[in-house]
Amino acid sequence: MLTKTGLHAIRAMTLLGRLAEGEYVGTPVIAKSIGAPPNYLGKLLQALARAGLVTSQKGAGGGFRLARPAESIRLLDIVEPIEHVSRWTNRGTDWSQCPEADPLFMNDRWNRIRDDYVHMLQSTSVADLITEGEPVPAAANSSERYTMP
Amino acid sequence: MLTKTGLHAIRAMTLLGRLAEGEYVGTPVIAKSIGAPPNYLGKLLQALARAGLVTSQKGAGGGFRLARPAESIRLLDIVEPIEHVSRWTNRGTDWSQCPEADPLFMNDRWNRIRDDYVHMLQSTSVADLITEGEPVPAAANSSERYTMP
């Protein structure tokens, strides 16, 4: 569903979201904290910087921080430049060209699933992921299914 | 969402579902019909045969056909041996190990999406995809969004 790179990006952004105003944190620290390969994370953060999601400061005491307030950064913003989710919406395998499977039927089902997915990415901001230790109302099944994207 | 191989598989299976009892159709015909690379399709069909979804007949007039009635073959059956969807459910990146993002929050959202997706694959059978030209009630937006998985 989500690639590893996408997860790294989300995790890194969430961490950056907890920083105080004007504070920076370096790649090695982020990498260790979220359990991502430092080298790879470097490239990823650069990409996020190019995408305008984070800004960087060189030199000692420098590093990365969010370019905009955490509330205004949606998960889709992060994932899009990495995974090109929009391709699912814009173009792709056109079922209607395939007389074997009923196009409308399939499109209808797929569309609902995909739309839900994209909508989730759109409606969730980085700030939403930072619940800052607030005890979340326990989901009944939390022990059975910690799975993954 | 779905890999190309998975799509090829679903399309091929749907085509096979339209065959008459005891009829076989060969790889080249299937490939041409669904627009898939013949060579690759060959391998794929073998895999599906190993998975017990299709049976093959060698020699002239041979080919592939469904091993079970189309009603009893769910999309998940087809996709699973190819894409290992079950991995999403069984194991994977455990958000609870990552204190940066609230685990329950994420799990909850992801779980819902993933469950919906898997459920769709489970509740749709090959037979469902064969509407045999029956005019499907036109979805209002069918012209705007023929997209894809």
Place this chain on the structure above:
DNA sequence: ATAAAAACAGACATCAACATGTGATTAGTG
């Protein structure tokens, strides 16, 4: 001010998995 250290930035390099193509081989059907 100048040197040293701490970071970002970017160019290669590798490994696995997906997606395909080619050719030889073998097994049935007609």
Place this chain on the structure above:
DNA sequence: CACTAATCACATGTTGATGTCTGTTTTTAT
């Protein structure tokens, strides 16, 4: 027996996911 079609083995291109090394700034301490 000849033809056809599955089966199998090997080869290639691409993309995702990483690692390594080499700059090149910029800050900080002397």
